[in-house]
Amino acid sequence: MKRHLSALFIMLTYSFSFAQISGTVVDKKTGNPLQYVNVWIKNTRKGSTTNNYGEFKIEFGKIGDTILISNLGYQEKELLANSINQIALEPKEIELEEVVIIPFKNINTEFIKSYPKKGKVTELYYNGYYSLARYYPYKATYSKYPFIKNISVVTSNALKSEVTFRIQLIKADENGKPTKTLMSEYKILKTKKGKNETFVDLIDERIQVPKNGFFVVVDRLNLDENKFSNKIAKNILQPAIGMESKNMEPNTWMYFGGRWIEPKELKNFVGTAKNIAVNVELTD
Structure with a gap:
């Protein structure tokens, strides 16, 4: 007994x-x-x-x-x-770093492209609750196009209904690592069924490219309504995030549980080290 x-x-x-x-x-x-x-x-x-x-x-x-x-x-x-x-x-003030005021024209543009069009994005980061961040180091040519005008990402949604995800911009430090310095507030976005290209218009915010570079962070939200199940797997978090088709210089970081995973370690966690597919449009 x-x-x-x-x-x-x-x-x-x-x-x-x-x-x-x-x-x-x-x-x-x-x-x-x-x-x-x-x-x-x-x-x-x-x-x-x-x-x-x-x-x-x-x-x-x-x-x-x-x-x-x-x-x-x-x-x-x-x-x-x-x-x-x-x-x-406890609420706190959002610490947005001061920038040097320069003339804003919005006449000429420059693209930082990682994909030509959404149809060319065929590989995806899927499932798993984590964030992916694409690093953009500063280049001297950006002095001619100092403002971030637009950002676009490719996602794929297996659900019939729209799913919600989030994008944010943060500054890099002098070593090219993510900081907690925000460049803009969170952008809450929705994407419908299938493969889609989502654009984030930042023109009115007049965000300047930082001298240490910046990160575009894509967050999947771990909500019940964002989960897809089929005969093979259960609760697959949506949307999947598009990858570059070529093996470019690794500059995609992964975040979960309060820690950042560097590009050189990314493959150990998700099986690939390809960059997420993000296009950035700059303007003068």
Whole structure:
């Protein structure tokens, strides 16, 4: 009898330890729920994104795991996970670095192209909850075209309904690594079924190309409505993100769980080190 009770105790302990971690993320000052917040189990690819009501859930999490919560305009927060978590984030000012004011003409343009048209993008980064960031080092020729006018990315969506994803721009440091310095607010975007090219118009923001270069970050959002299942696989996160067709110099970084993975290590995590397909249009 004692053996049976011990086995039962171990099984119950295991099931309670490895369970669904869920909760709500709100603004500490207003109490309002926060949408599209990244919630990670630190240093892992397990995580979630808050929905319209600020709610999240992480399958197969463990009570006592360190949860990392980050969102634009709020202080990053870490805590030990309970089965249900009520998390309040402290607002902070977005620190956008000052730029030198120069004349804005918007007459001539220059393209930094990684793909000629969406039909030429045939390979994709798919599934997995992570962000991919394409690095653009500064070049002397950019002094003639100092403003970022437009960004376009290619995605593929297997669902019948539209899915939501996000793009942001961040500055690089003097070594070409990602910083926490934002160049613009998050761009929340939607893409319909099939392969699509999504454009982000930045002309009104007059964003200058930084001297250390910059990153275009593409975030998939780990929401229930963004998951596709078929006979082969379950809960494949949408959309897939297009790759360059050629093996160019690796400059795509990967982010998950509070850490950046460098291009030279990318293949160890996703099986390829090809750059994501992002086109940038500059103007004078």
